[in-house]
Amino acid sequence: xxxxxxxxxxxxYIFLSIGLVFTLYPFALMIxxxxxxxxxxxxxxxxxxxxxxxxxxxxxxxxxxxxxLLFKNTLIIAGSVTLLNLFFDSLAAFxxxxxxxxxxxxxxxxxxxxxxxPGVLFFIPEYTMLYNxxxxxxxxxxxxxxxxxxxxxxLMKQFMEQIPDDVIEAARIDGASxxxxxxxxxxxxxxxxxxxxxxxxxxxxxxxxxxxxxxxRSPSLWTVQLGLQMFSSSIPGQNIQVLWAGEVVITLPIxxxxxxxxxxxxxxFTNVSFK
Amino acid sequence: xxxxxxxxxxxxxxAPWIVGxxxxxxxxxxxxxxxxxxxxxxxxxxxxxxxGFGNWINSLEDISFWKSLLNILYxxxxxxTLTFFIALLVAYLLFKISNGNRFWNAFFxxxxxxxxxxxxxxxxxxxGNITAPYGPIQxxxxxxxxxxxxxxxxxxxxxxxxxIAVITSWMSFGMQAIIxxxxxxxVPPEYTEAARIDGAKxxxxxWKIIFPLLRPQIVxxxxxxxxxxxxMFTQVYVNFGTTGGPDQAGMTPVLYIYGExxxxxxxxxxSALGFVLSGIIIIATxxxxxxxxxxx
Numbered sequence: 223x224x225x226x227x228x229x230x231x232x233x234x235y236i237f238l239s240i241g242l243v244f245t246l247y248p249f250a251l252m253i254x255x256x257x258x259x260x261x262x263x264x265x266x267x268x269x270x271x272x273x274x275x276x277x278x279x280x281x282x283x284x285x286x287x288x289x290x291l292l293f294k295n296t297l298i299i300a301g302s303v304t305l306l307n308l309f310f311d312s313l314a315a316f317x318x319x320x321x322x323x324x325x326x327x328x329x330x331x332x333x334x335x336x337x338x339x340p341g342v343l344f345f346i347p348e349y350t351m352l353y354n355x356x357x358x359x360x361x362x363x364x365x366x367x368x369x370x371x372x373x374x375x376x377l378m379k380q381f382m383e384q385i386p387d388d389v390i391e392a393a394r395i396d397g398a399s400x401x402x403x404x405x406x407x408x409x410x411x412x413x414x415x416x417x418x419x420x421x422x423x424x425x426x427x428x429x430x431x432x433x434x435x436x437x438x439r440s441p442s443l444w445t446v447q448l449g450l451q452m453f454s455s456s457i458p459g460q461n462i463q464v465l466w467a468g469e470v471v472i473t474l475p476i477x478x479x480x481x482x483x484x485x486x487x488x489x490x491f492t493n494v495s496f497k
Numbered sequence: 498x499x500x501x502x503x504x505x506x507x508x509x510x511x512a513p514w515i516v517g518x519x520x521x522x523x524x525x526x527x528x529x530x531x532x533x534x535x536x537x538x539x540x541x542x543x544x545x546x547x548x549g550f551g552n553w554i555n556s557l558e559d560i561s562f563w564k565s566l567l568n569i570l571y572x573x574x575x576x577x578t579l580t581f582f583i584a585l586l587v588a589y590l591l592f593k594i595s596n597g598n599r600f601w602n603a604f605f606x607x608x609x610x611x612x613x614x615x616x617x618x619x620x621x622x623x624x625g626n627i628t629a630p631y632g633p634i635q636x637x638x639x640x641x642x643x644x645x646x647x648x649x650x651x652x653x654x655x656x657x658x659x660x661i662a663v664i665t666s667w668m669s670f671g672m673q674a675i676i677x678x679x680x681x682x683x684v685p686p687e688y689t690e691a692a693r694i695d696g697a698k699x700x701x702x703x704w705k706i707i708f709p710l711l712r713p714q715i716v717x718x719x720x721x722x723x724x725x726x727x728x729m730f731t732q733v734y735v736n737f738g739t740t741g742g743p744d745q746a747g748m749t750p751v752l753y754i755y756g757e758x759x760x761x762x763x764x765x766x767x768s769a770l771g772f773v774l775s776g777i778i779i780i781a782t783x784x785x786x787x788x789x790x791x792x793x
Contacts, residue, residue, distance in 0.1 A: 227596075230593055231593055231594055231596075231597050233593075234590040234591075234593035234594050235594060235597075235601070237590050238587075238590050238591070238594070238605050238609075241587065241590075241609070242605075242608055242609075244667075245608060245609055245611070245612060245667075245671070246608060246611070247627075248612075248620075248623045248624060248627060248667075249611070251623065251626075251627065251633070252619075252623050255626075310513045310514070310517075313510040313511075313513065314510055314511045314513065314514045316510060317506070317507045317508075317510035317511045318511065321504070321506060321507035321510070322503075322504065322507065323503075323504030323507030323508055324504065326507065329511060329515075333514070336518070336522070338720075338724070338779070338782055339522075339775070339779075340724055340727075340728060340774070340775045340778040340779065341728065342728050342750075342751055342754065342771050342774055342775055342778070343526065343529070343771055343772070343775040344521070344522055344525045344526065344529070345751075345754065345758075345771060346529060346532070346754065346758045346764055346767045346768045346771050347525035347526065347528040347529035347532060347768060347771075348521060348525040349758065349759070350525075350528060350532065350537075350539060350764050351524070351525055351528055353539060367517075367521040369513070369517060370513050370514050370517045372514065375514065399506070400506035400507075400510075401506065404510075425614060428616070429614075429615075429616035429617070429618075431616065431617060431618050431731045431734075431735075432730055432731060435734070436759070447616050447618045447619075450618055450619070450622075451618050451735055454622055454735075455738075465622065469619045469622055469623060472616070472619065473615055473616070473619055476614050476615075477611070477614065480607070480610075480611070480614050481607070484603065484606070484607045484610070485603075487610065487614070488606055488607070488610060488675055491672060491675045491676050491679065492675060492676070492678065492679030492682070
């Protein structure tokens with residue numbers, strides 16, 4: 223039996239390695255192309271190793287694309303959204319998981335139901351509303367409406383339910399109030415799920431294109447995704463390597479975070495299901 | 498009074514969500530209903546006029562809108578099938594190595610997940626290049642005489658949606674595989690062991706025993722497909738802007754609504770379209786749930 227298991231495992235390794243070529247080739251191409259000159263790119267688009275290597279794509283990022291500004295803008299938006307969500311989501315999750323109050327289950331049921339509402343239902347009216355409020359072309363149009371997200375509350379609640387009630391009861395007997403229990407017990411014990419939510423929220427905001435396209439008009443406010451798309455649709459042919467370098471550079475931060483915290487990333491998706 | 502005081506913090510802690518939902522969902526919804534009965538131009542609001550069901554009738558009669566819906570169904574039929582079976586295969590393979598070397602286990606899981614963390618804009622640019630007429634794929638196909646001449650897929654109406662489906666599939670299958678892998682981990686080993694001792698083939702064990710137990714994950718994936726897939730926007734916008742490409746073959750419903758709302762500022766009409774599309778998505782979600790959920 224064990225021998226059969228080992229043969230099967232070896233076969234799985236072989237198939238997975240073959241599949242990896244298809245999965246990772248685009249990344250290899252992206253990195254290699256970003257190190258080529260336009261004529262190298264034109265003559266041999268699938269060439270894997272650039273000879274000689276040129277960094278003009280990367281230096282062009284500062285000249286043609288103003289990449290530092292794009293990074294700063296995206297960091298402000300994605301950072302704010304992430305911090306707000308960590309705070310407000312965890313508060314709600316704590317209440318739903320550990321505090322008893324009339325209407326709690328009904329509220330949670332309703333929240334679950336909202337998960338099924340397609341976002342396009344709010345798209346035009348919300349835009350109209352924020353336009354009339356004068357929020358268009360301000361970061362707040364992308365930050366404030368996403369300050370709390372039910373999906374994150376849901377994942378946090380599932381995690382917090384596993385914190386033993388005894389710990390909370392003991393603190394309560396010692397006279398701790400609910401906010402104190404939240405700050406001193408719940409938050410420290412929820413670090414893994416907070417990390418997961420932080421990564422997911424940050425990644426979502428970093429990779430978002432639709433929101434910035436809707437609300438950010440001035441190029442000085444653009445985010446990395448919007449800036450890159452605008453650049454790609456206006457690009458003069460001779461700077462094509464800058465576009466490739468831009469793709470590498472805006473993917474890299476997420477990739478680095480992912481490689482360090484891949485366990486949390488993957489955890490976030492292993493326990494989801496609809497019964 | 499006592500219970501209210503005791504449950505005070507519970508209400509305070511969930512209040513932000515309730516306020517957020519009221520301001521950024523319920524109120525817009527109400528606004529949207531009102532607007533859908535108005536002729537409302539965003540940049541000329543003083544000309545706002547009540548027109549009854551005009552926008553609703555126009556949206557039901559709008560040929561471009563229904564064509565965009567057919568486009569996305571064509572796209573999703575390919576996307577959902579392709580992604581699901583690739584994800585199932587990858588999940589199965591990842592499960593097979595999950596008791597092996599821990600490093601390689603983590604390595605393969607991460608490697609297959611990487612496309613999922615890449616942004617749609619970057620994916621469209623990179624894979625757009627790979628699938629371009631003189632990109633690596635078509636160069637090989639021409640060299641192997643599978644294609645006689647390279648094809649410009651984003652100018653060939655019939656090919657636009659399939660190619661976008663394949664590209665989206667590339668960036669989504671890793672996530673679905675990880676979700677299914679979570680399901681495979683919950684299958685009790687005794688079930689498969691017993692079948693194996695009875696002499697059942699590997700394939701039979703998979704389809705007859707393991708696959709049915711993945712139902713919760715499959716329902717989740719398919720519901721997410723129904724909600725998310727029908728709302729595709731960035732993939733087509735990056736390629737075609739608001740035009741929808743040649744013959745509007747790359748037009749999706751959300752792209753169309755975007756064009757009517759933010760291009761022509763017809764907020765009333767765009768709102769009505771949004772309601773129609775949401776209705777269709779909700780019906781698709783309910784059908785998915787009805788078809789896939791266990792009858793109890």
